[in-house]
Amino acid sequence: MDLAGKNVLITGASAGIGKELALQFARHKANVALLARRVEALEEVAAECRLASGNQAKVLPLRCDVTDRASCREAVLGATNEMQTVDIIILNAGVSMGCYFEDIKDLSDADKLMDVNFMGTANVLFYALPYIPKRSDSRIVVVSSIAGLFGVPFRTFYCASKWALHGFCASLRTELLDAYGSNSPAVVLTCPGEVSTSLNSSRLKFGNDVAAEFLDSVAEPTSQAANKILEATIAGVKVGFFTKAHSWLSSCYGWIPATIDGIMIKGVRSRMRAPRYGNW
Ligand SMILES: NC(=O)c1ccc[n+]([C@@H]2O[C@H](COP(=O)([O-])OP(=O)(O)OC[C@H]3O[C@@H](n4cnc5c(N)ncnc54)[C@H](OP(=O)(O)O)[C@@H]3O)[C@@H](O)[C@H]2O)c1
Known part of the structure; x- marks a missing residue:
């Protein structure tokens, strides 16, 4: 697939992974619409993307809170006003947790996590789907996790949000195939293991501040993880295993x-320190 000139949201x-993916698409001279809540950080990523594309790609930083449907609609309209189509959508925004279910003190963080990881993905796709060309080289890419494949300790709601995405994507894939047959966009689930980003440090705390920390040394570099996602996107595989x-x-x-x-x-025992494991 030639990525030059493709419109990517x-x-x-x-x-983290989203920023690195943006840079990798920009290096291929794809146009990129960059969505997140922190506008200043987005502007910095946008500047890096323009440089990476040799100023040959359109780069659109757009504020979007994926849990706010009006904000998702506005961001998608902002992107499509400039780019007309969304040839590739990478649904990557996410938050994590690190707490045993029986140690949780505040369940309201569970609602927040499901809202960002699961409904946030559906919200953005809901507004973008009409702009995704019904062609076999279009891509709907969802960044899941190894926690979307297996059960992982400290991650009940995180696993639940990712497993929900797998069911959502499996159903969507059948609908698109039913409606568009061989012109159906590929629905790709990518499943990173541990990647070196701020995901764990910015995790939701569930009322329990010291729960579990990754030992960073085992995490995969962001550029390597983004490259695997890019390859899975191009290949259009159903599940991109890492x-x-x-x-x-x-x-x-x-x-x-x-x-x-x-x-x-x-x-997990070999990769995390936690009060429960006596290595905190
Ligand atoms: N790092 C890992 O080990 C790992 C492993 C497997 C899967 N993943 C998945 O990879 C994806 C990216 O995570 P990352 O590791 O790159 O983490 P990260 O560095 O913390 O980045 C998370 C991104 O999500 C955005 N985000 C969070 N809440 C949002 C909201 N309400 N609305 C819009 N954007 C929001 C953040 O932007 P703002 O704060 O600016 O909104 C940020 O750009 C996630 O889906 C995660 O589950 C990560």
């Missing part, structure tokens, strides 16, 4: 769930 483009092990474990989940639960617990 990215949510959560002010930081490693062969994730792909293999996912295909075995229905057969040996207890073994895979054990692997996830062991993996």
Whole structure:
């Protein structure tokens, strides 16, 4: 797929994976609409994208709170006024958590998390879908997580939000295929493991401030993660696994769930410090 001149809309483009994806698309001279709440951070990303494209791409920083439908509608209209179509949409905005369900003190953060990760994705797509060309080279890309494939400790509502996205995408894929057949846009779920971003430090606290922290040394660089998402986008795969092990474990989940639960617990114990693990 030649990305030059494609119109790409990215949510959560002010930081982390979304910012790095914006830069990578801009390097390919794709036009990018950058959505997030922090306008100053977006302006900085926009300046970097213009530079990365050699000033050959349209770059549109647009304020958007994905939990606010009026804001989503306005941002999508702002993008499409300039770009007419959304050839590729990357639904990436998200927040995380790090708390055992039985340690949670404030459940209202669960509503916030589901609102950003699940409904926020649906909100933006709702307004953008009419502008996505019904062609097989259009892409609807949802940034899920390894937590959308397996159960992971400390992440009940985060897993729930990502698993909800998998169901949403599976249904949407059937609808698009039913309506548009071979002209249906590809619906791509990408599933990063641990990536070095501010996701964990800016996590919702659920009323329990010291719950769990990643040991940063094991996280994948943002540029590498964004590159895998870019490749999955171009390929139009249904699920973009980040490693062969994730792909293999996912295909075995229905057969040996207890073994895979054990692997996830062991993996998290070796990668996190938490009061529960006695290494805080
Ligand atoms: N980092 C990882 O280890 C990892 C692993 C698997 C999956 N993921 C997924 O990757 C995606 C990006 O996360 P990241 O790691 O890049 O985290 P990040 O650096 O914290 O970036 C999160 C982005 O989401 C935006 N955002 C948060 N709430 C928003 C809202 N209400 N409205 C609009 N934008 C909002 C933030 O922008 P503003 O604050 O400016 O609004 C920011 O641009 C998430 O969906 C996350 O679940 C990350």
